[in-house]
Amino acid sequence: MNxxxxxxxxxxxWNSYQKYVGRKAIFIVSSILILILAAGVAGSMGQxxxxxxxxxxxxxVKFFPGLFTTSWLAETTVWNLRLPxxxxxxxxxxxxxxxxxxxxxxxxxxxASPYTxxxxxxxxxxxxxxxxxxxxxxxxxxxxxxxxFIFSLMVSFIIIGFAARRGATPETMVLVGIAxxxxxxxxxxxxxxxxxxxxxxxxxxxxxxxxxxxxxxKVLISASVIALSIPxxxxxxxxxNLLASGDDSARSLGVNVNRIRIYTMTIISxxxxxxxxxxxxxxxxxLVAPHITRLVIGTDYRYLIPASGIVGAILVVGxxxxxxxxxxxxxxxxxxxxxxxxxxLFLYLIMKRRMGxx
Amino acid sequence: xxxxxxxRPILKKISMELRPSEMLGVIGPNGxxxxxxxxxxxxxxxxxxxxxxxxxxxxKGISRREMAKKVGYVPQTSSRSFFPSTVLDTVLMGRRxxxxxxxxxxxxxxxxxxxxLMGIEDLAMNDINQLSGGQQQKVLIARxxxxxxxxxxxxxxxxxxxxxxxxxxxxxxxxxxxxxxISAIMAVHDLNxxxxxxxxxxxxxxxxxxxxGTPSEVLTPENIRSVYGVVxxxxxxxxxxxxxxxxxxxxxHKNSELNSGSSVTPQKRxxxxxx
Numbered sequence: 001m002n003x004x005x006x007x008x009x010x011x012x013x014w015n016s017y018q019k020y021v022g023r024k025a026i027f028i029v030s031s032i033l034i035l036i037l038a039a040g041v042a043g044s045m046g047q048x049x050x051x052x053x054x055x056x057x058x059x060x061v062k063f064f065p066g067l068f069t070t071s072w073l074a075e076t077t078v079w080n081l082r083l084p085x086x087x088x089x090x091x092x093x094x095x096x097x098x099x100x101x102x103x104x105x106x107x108x109x110x111x112a113s114p115y116t117x118x119x120x121x122x123x124x125x126x127x128x129x130x131x132x133x134x135x136x137x138x139x140x141x142x143x144x145x146x147x148x149f150i151f152s153l154m155v156s157f158i159i160i161g162f163a164a165r166r167g168a169t170p171e172t173m174v175l176v177g178i179a180x181x182x183x184x185x186x187x188x189x190x191x192x193x194x195x196x197x198x199x200x201x202x203x204x205x206x207x208x209x210x211x212x213x214x215x216x217x218k219v220l221i222s223a224s225v226i227a228l229s230i231p232x233x234x235x236x237x238x239x240x241n242l243l244a245s246g247d248d249s250a251r252s253l254g255v256n257v258n259r260i261r262i263y264t265m266t267i268i269s270x271x272x273x274x275x276x277x278x279x280x281x282x283x284x285x286x287l288v289a290p291h292i293t294r295l296v297i298g299t300d301y302r303y304l305i306p307a308s309g310i311v312g313a314i315l316v317v318g319x320x321x322x323x324x325x326x327x328x329x330x331x332x333x334x335x336x337x338x339x340x341x342x343x344x345l346f347l348y349l350i351m352k353r354r355m356g357x358x
Numbered sequence: 359x360x361x362x363x364x365x366r367p368i369l370k371k372i373s374m375e376l377r378p379s380e381m382l383g384v385i386g387p388n389g390x391x392x393x394x395x396x397x398x399x400x401x402x403x404x405x406x407x408x409x410x411x412x413x414x415x416x417x418k419g420i421s422r423r424e425m426a427k428k429v430g431y432v433p434q435t436s437s438r439s440f441f442p443s444t445v446l447d448t449v450l451m452g453r454r455x456x457x458x459x460x461x462x463x464x465x466x467x468x469x470x471x472x473x474x475l476m477g478i479e480d481l482a483m484n485d486i487n488q489l490s491g492g493q494q495q496k497v498l499i500a501r502x503x504x505x506x507x508x509x510x511x512x513x514x515x516x517x518x519x520x521x522x523x524x525x526x527x528x529x530x531x532x533x534x535x536x537x538x539x540i541s542a543i544m545a546v547h548d549l550n551x552x553x554x555x556x557x558x559x560x561x562x563x564x565x566x567x568x569x570x571g572t573p574s575e576v577l578t579p580e581n582i583r584s585v586y587g588v589v590x591x592x593x594x595x596x597x598x599x600x601x602x603x604x605x606x607x608x609x610x611h612k613n614s615e616l617n618s619g620s621s622v623t624p625q626k627r628x629x630x631x632x633x
Contacts (some may be wrong), residue, residue: 013470013482017446020483104575105441238454244441245451248433249498252400253505254426299441 024303027296031310038317042086045324048077053316059083072163077298088214088321089334090313091222093285094230095275097312098305099268100286101293105240105301106261107170113286114272118155120281121184123273126151127160127280128188128203133197144206148277155180156269163261173261199321209282209335211320218278225274229267230309235299236260244299282335284342285312291349315342368377369394369405371566376509376543381535383552383573384545386562392545393434395562396511399543400431412509430502432495434513434545445489445497446482449473452504456614469504476500476530492523499527503534510534510542515549524548528555549602553577561585574600583608 043055050058054070058078061068096114103112114120126147155177162168162176188207192200239260242250247257276282290304290314297303319337326332369391376382384392397403399410401417409416412428420428431451434481448471453465475477476496481489486497495515502510502610512531516524532555535542546552552559556582561569561576563585569576582590585609595601 008480008482010467010470010474010479013446014466016483017466020444062586102557123469196463238451238457241443241447242451242454244443246450248397248402248431249400251422252426252431252511253501254421254423256422256625261550294441298447299443300447 012213020298022299023298024297024307027293028303028307028310031307035310035314035317038314038321039086039090042089042117042317042321043078043082044059045321046077048073050074050077053209055082067319068277078124084216085320086212086317087216087219088222088343089316091219091226092148092211092279092282093251093289093310093311093313093316094309095222095226095271096282096285096316097289097293097308098226098230099272101288101290101301101304101308102240102264102268104290106154106243106264107174108244109170109174110289110291111235112174112177113284114268114276115286116181116283117142117159118122118172118181118184119152119177119269119272120177120276120283121181121188122155123148123152123276124203124207124281125184127206127277128191131206132191132199136295141220145277148280149273151184152273152276153269155184156265156273160262160265160269163265164258168258170261173265177193205333206280207334209276209280209338210331210333211279211316212331212333220273222274222278226271229271231306232267233239233264234305237305240264240301241299271284280335282316282338284338284346285315286347291346367389369398372408372565372567373568374560374567376541377558378541379535379539379557380541381532381556382543383559384543384562385549385552385555385559385576389564390562390585391565392562393513394565394577396431396513396543396545399509400429400511401425402431408573423455426505427510428507429511430505432498432502432512435518437614442485442487444483445478445486446470446473448486448497449500451506452501455505469500470506471499477526492519492527495519495523496530497528499530508540510540512542514545514547516546516548531555540597549577549582550593552576553599553601554587574598577602 040052040055043059044052050073054074055078057068058070058074061070061075062079100113102112103114103117124148127144128146129151130144143336150228158180159173159176163173179328186205192203195203239255242253242255243257243260251257272286293304293311294306297307315338316334319341320334322341323332323334323337326337363571372395384391384395398405401410401422404418408420411417412420414597417425420546424578429507446466448466449469449472452472453469457465470482472480472483476499477495478496478500479581481493481497486494489497499512499515502512510531510606515531528551531542532546534540544552544556556573558571559573559576559582560567568585574594577592579590581586582592582602589605589608591603592600593603602609
């Protein structure tokens with residue numbers, strides 16, 4: 001392999017490196033285009049007949065009233081009914097994709113994701129507690145959301161608490177997460193076992209991830225948390241890059257390894273909790289999106305973080321399109337679709353291409 | 359300086375110095391504290407008592423990032439990157455203590471220069487996990503050199519390398535020390551490599567320094583016998599450097615004809631990767 005006869009000039013290396021970096025930028029740009037297309041398709045679907053172009057026009061007319069014309073029907077349908085759902089899908093995908101990508105990095109485990117570490121299980125338990133334990137009486141929906149938020153955050157902080165102990169390794173954090181997943185799942189099952197039938201059904205429906213509960217106010221909350229988190233995470237890209245080469249190497253290169261784990265985990269936790277408290281469990285996005293992205297553009301977190309988010313958004317919006325068209329007019333919960341699509345897709349990726357770390 | 363994990367002392371009363379532009383070898387049997395010593399010097403482990411001074415400043419008062427600008431560390435543990443990463447990106451990580459969020463063109467050019475120096479420029483765009491052990495080791499040394507440190511710490515840089523790569527790697531380090539005016543501390547198992555390429559040697563046993571000095575002062579049959587439990591002949595060859603020929607181990611066994619207890623056998627390690 002290392003043949004001294006092959007002369008490579010600095011320029012050639014420079015050029016191929018630029019090409020390699022350029023490919024990452026191209027990937028991000030084309031992903032954004034695909035996402036816009038997917039959002040358009042999603043906007044054109046539903047009871048009212050609206051074409052993709054009408055959907056785009058109805059969207060843009062709010063920003064450029066002079067440039068686009070649209071019907072009243074299209075504008076209200078798109079803005080009030082369809083866009084909140086699409087926007088929540090995009091926000092969810094971005095949040096879960098980024099969370100999975102960073103968790104896999106800091107825990108050095110390709111199976112790490114908000115789901116496998118029990119964060120979703122915490123949210124489900126919190127929501128079930130509110131639903132079965134009497135949220136129907138007061139507070140209603142907000143109590144469910146609040147409870148889901150608090151319990152999912154609690155899971156993260158237990159994991160972070162273990163991480164802050166002396167001598168904690170990434171493996172510790174993964175194992176703690178899995179242990180918590182089991183505890184909270186058992187807790188939810190126990191609640192459902194003793195709960196009233198109707199409440200149990202409601203809690204099961206809540207747990208299956210879905211975009212049906214979307215509204216502008218919810219989108220606004222999730223979106224602002226994520227908008228604040230992303231720059232804070234991308235800022236730490238270099239530290240995350242260095243972590244991949246081992247804790248000792250990272251530390252000798254100037255990274256405070258433990259601090260970066262706790263810092264990123266805290267931000268991710270807030271991000272994930274602010275999503276799953278509205279959507280419930282949408283599995284596989286946090287797991288699959290980063291892997292797909294890594295296959296194409298490699299491990300540099302400066303590109304990997306935004307790209308994983310966009311790929312996650314494409315997956316959620318795409319799954320939502322499928323979930324509404326499989327057996328219309330029934331809308332299958334998107335969490336079911338992501339798992340059904342994500343599982344085989346993941347198997348395919350493992351078989352088709354050696355990922356280098358499996 | 360002393361160091362220990364909870365109650366078990368690993369290093370006892372270590373006192374040593376590294377001179378400018380010096381290549382210092384650290385030798386000793388497995389578990390004698392070589393790696394621990396090196397990690398203490400880089401500040402990765404904190405000594406229980408005593409202090410480590412870098413240019414007269416206690417390293418306790420130096421931030422990790424400042425430390426990374428001054429000290430380059432080549433770890434012994436598997437160089438496998440967890441997720442695939444190109445060689446050039448890996449070497450670029452060495453520039454990290456010097457950069458902000460963006461890597462500039464200058465940093466990329468510097469990284470390419472170091473790759474050329476190590477003679478692995480043709481591998482620049484390869485995945486580090488697909489390289490051979492020797493090539494990976496060179497990439498890690500390249501990364502440490504890209505830090506532009508004044509002190510280079512190497513923890514058994516030649517373990518699991520074939521003889522050609524062993525010599526290449528140590529020769530490159532030697533050249534760096536001479537040409538770039540940096541100092542290096544190298545933990546090494548191969549006594550003859552240590553003898554041939556280092557200016558001074560520290561010999562360790564059970565967390566103590568038993569002897570230090572020039573290779574010919576330290577590498578005596580008596581020292582090797584008491585530290586390693588190996589009977590060895592020491593002859594002088596090329597330029598007065600001692601050459602060690604292991605004869606037999608002092609292991610008390612009945613089949614004394616099995617006396618191939620060679621001190622040059624590289625330490626065997628297994629890399630575990632959780633996935």
